[in-house]
Amino acid sequence: MATAIRVQERSLLGLKELSRTEIEGILQRASYWDKQEYKLIPVLQSRFVSNMFFENSTRTRFSFEMAEKRLGAQVLNFAAAASSVEKGESIYDTVRTLESMGIDAGVVRLKPAGVLQQLAEKVRVPLINAGDGNNEHPTQALLDMYTMQKTFGEIKGLQVSIIGDIMHSRVARSNLWGLTKMGASVRFCAPDNMRAPELDGEARYVDIDEALKADVVMMLRVQLERHASGMLKSAEEYRRQFGLTEERAARLGSRTVIMHPAPVNRNVEIDDAVVESAKSLIFPQMENGVPVRMAVLERALL
Incomplete structure (x- = not known):
């Protein structure tokens, strides 16, 4: 299991705390993937990624899902409207449940600002911010x-x-x-x-x-x-x-x-x-x- 510090380094919660060097590295790597002739290059074929959308956004979810599948990842899509969150289960419990089931990373979109940072400090898998409140959409x-x-x-x-x-x-x-x-x-x-x-x-x-x-x-x-x-x-x-x-x-x-x-x-x-x-x-x-x-x-x- 990766250390907590290593997990936090691999998470992407926002750009306010990200260095210019890290941003440049992501953009450079995006250019690499942009130039690939083949749509499917399964470098993540043994990894499980959950798209946890507690706020609707079909376009953003589809974009993430396309990216995940092009890398060969196994994708689990989670929609709050059809989940136990609607029955009162907390966002934290839902994320911890999926973590316990063995996901390797989570893409999270939610309405309340600040909750994602709290989640990232408690879970042991990297989280990617797909939009949190009026905070960030990195x-x-x-x-x-x-x-x-x-x-x-x-x-x-x-x-x-x-x-x-x-x-x-x-x-x-x-x-x-x-x-x-x-x-x-x-x-x-x-x-x-x-x-x-x-x-x-x-x-x-x-x-x-x-x-x-x-x-x-x-x-x-x-x-x-x-x-x-x-x-x-x-x-x-x-x-x-x-x-x-x-x-x-x-x-x-x-x-x-x-x-x-x-x-x-x-x-x-x-x-x-x-x-x-x-x-x-x-x-x-x-x-x-x-x-x-x-x-x-x-x-x-x-």
């Missing part, structure tokens, strides 16, 4: 950085604007930590009631016109359910003030690219015609998620 940021690296050659020196609901965005946080360490400059753009006070001083806020003057314009998904709480006046009003409309997209610089963690609310944060425009990297981002997650899984298990 593999999303890694695939975003990998996409930028493939597009521009390097990340250092890039100007990146992140636009949308910063307060509730784990994607914004992981990208902030990762991109800053890699030498990029990050700016935020958000409605006043969607700013994150705890990030003051980490990145400056600019208006939408200034935000569009960047190498990368990263739009965040608007959680339309916030309309019910009054945080979002209406989807139409948000689009008018902060959406990447066709008119705004036409003003982007010649080398500017558009990114989005998906799924996209078309005609809200991005106009339908812009989603699949020549400047959009939204679908390449999804494609790049598989080799990036292959690199993360390999790091956890080999």
